[in-house]
Structure formats: C-alpha cells, structure tokens
Amino acid sequence: MAITSAICNSFKREIAVAQHNFTLTTGSVFKIALYSSTATLDGNTTAYTAANEVAGTGYTAGGNTLINVTPFLDGSSAIIDFEDTSWIGSSISARGCMIYNTSSANKSVLVQDFGNTYTTSNGTFVLVFPLPTAAAALIRLA
Amino acid sequence: MQITEALERRTIDYAERMPNGDVMLHCVDGHSVHLTVDEEGHIALKAVNVSIYIKPF
Numbered sequence: 461m462a463i464t465s466a467i468c469n470s471f472k473r474e475i476a477v478a479q480h481n482f483t484l485t486t487g488s489v490f491k492i493a494l495y496s497s498t499a500t501l502d503g504n505t506t507a508y509t510a511a512n513e514v515a516g517t518g519y520t521a522g523g524n525t526l527i528n529v530t531p532f533l534d535g536s537s538a539i540i541d542f543e544d545t546s547w548i549g550s551s552i553s554a555r556g557c558m559i560y561n562t563s564s565a566n567k568s569v570l571v572q573d574f575g576n577t578y579t580t581s582n583g584t585f586v587l588v589f590p591l592p593t594a595a596a597a598l599i600r601l602a
Numbered sequence: 603m604q605i606t607e608a609l610e611r612r613t614i615d616y617a618e619r620m621p622n623g624d625v626m627l628h629c630v631d632g633h634s635v636h637l638t639v640d641e642e643g644h645i646a647l648k649a650v651n652v653s654i655y656i657k658p659f
Contacts, residue, residue, distance in 0.1 A: 467659050551603075557656075574654055578632065581603040583649035590658045598658055 461512075463495060463556035463573040466503035467599065471569050479564050482540050484530045488563035492545060492587065493523035494554035501558060501571040508558060508566035518550025518580075526559065529592060537594035538601040546586040553579040557587065570599070605647045608635045624648065 474480055481487035491508075495501060499512035510521060527543035542559075555577045559569040578585070590596045612633060618626040625645075627635040636649040 465657065465659070570659065572656060576631065578652040578654055579650060580652055581608065581647070581650040583634075583636065583651035586651070586653040588653055588655045590656060596658050598656060600658070 461500045464502035465572045467570045468568040469503050470506040484528045488561045490526045491523050495556050497555035505568045508560040514554045516552035519552045534594040539592050539597040540599035541592040548584050550580045
C-alpha cells in the first residue's frame with residue numbers, strides 16, 4: 461500500500477470530454493481529501509474513496525472544498541490552480557491527498573504523496589499550492 | 603501530544619518569539635511547534651502546525 465503522486469489517467473481523458481470545469485464560481489466543485497500512509501492511490505485511481513482517509517479533530521470526511529482559480533494562459537501554457545487550503549484547529553496525520561470533482565461523480569483529478577506523514581495537534585494543517593506559472597503550476601498544459 | 607513527542611526527531615530551523623510571549627519553533631520538515639510560557643517560566647505545548655508545499659506535476 462502506498463500513495464504514488466500522479467495526475468489520474470482517467471482525468472486525462474475526462475478533460476477531453478468536458479467532465480471537469482475549473483472556472484471560479486460557475487465551474488465544478490473540487491474537494492481535497494487527506495489520506496494516511498495505508499492508502500493505495502496512484503495514477504489508476506479514478507474516484508474519491510473514503511478508504512484510509514484521515515480521521516480526527518478538525519477534519520470532516522471528504523476533505524475541504526477548494527476555491528478554483530479560473531484557468532488562464534502563462535505564455536503558451538494553460539494553468540490550472542487552486543487557492544491554498546487549511547484545516548484549522550486540527551489534530552490529524554496525513555501522508556497524501558486527492559483532488560476530486562464533486563460535480564462529476566467524485567471523479568479524481570490527481571493524487572499526491574507528501575513524502576512523509578505530517579501531523580498537527582490542535583493546530584493548522586496547511587496545503588500550499590505552487591506558484592501559478594508555466595514553470596511551476598500544479599497542472600500545466602504546455 | 604506532549605512536547606517531547608512534538609519535537610521528537612525534528613530539526614529546528616529557527617525560533618520565533620510571538621508578541622504575546624509564546625514561542626514558535628519552526629522545524630525544517632514543515633512543522634511548527636507552538637509553545638506557551640507562563641509567568642513562572644513553565645513551558646507547555648499549545649499546538650503543532652504544518653505547512654506542506656504541493657508539488658507541481
């Protein structure tokens with residue numbers, strides 16, 4: 461069992477058939493869920509699962525709703541990004557995460573391994589998304 | 603969680619004194635350990651926070 465960082469294979473096809481819309485406010489609703497090290501998530505993951513999802517104070521099953529950043533171009537690259545998200549007053553431990561689309565049958569977008577298990581205790585668990593540039597954005601279509 | 607557990611196997615990058623006298627220990631692994639110090643100098647664990655930088659694909 462492990463979490464292997466990947467853009468989900470199913471997502472690559474789904475964006476070509478208009479299953480996901482990253483537009484702010486009017487687009488799909490995306491959520492981010494946290495998982496323990498016992499989760500099995502990789503490029504073959506197709507949808508949200510509650511199996512091995514984090515549980516603890518300050519965390520609600522299903523995770524946080526993300527705030528979309530309407531896709532834009534940086535040079536010749538399309539940028540897909542979200543606002544940073546956090547779990548305040550949490551006591552949780554997580555090894556990875558999954559972004560998924562609640563507007564489209566909870567289809568998965570990507571999974572990521574944090575590299576280690578990170579823990580909060582009555583604290584704030586923050587996920588910081590990379591800079592929305594052609595060189596560093598979370599998802600880029602170059 | 604106890605202070606010893608919060609700091610176990612963690613390397614402190616730097617310490618920050620908060621305006622209210624609390625101390626925040628920023629660790630190199632992304633955790634920050636918030637300690638309170640009372641008037642008698644007793645130290646207690648208030649919180650453990652973490653910031654994770656999502657990697658681009």
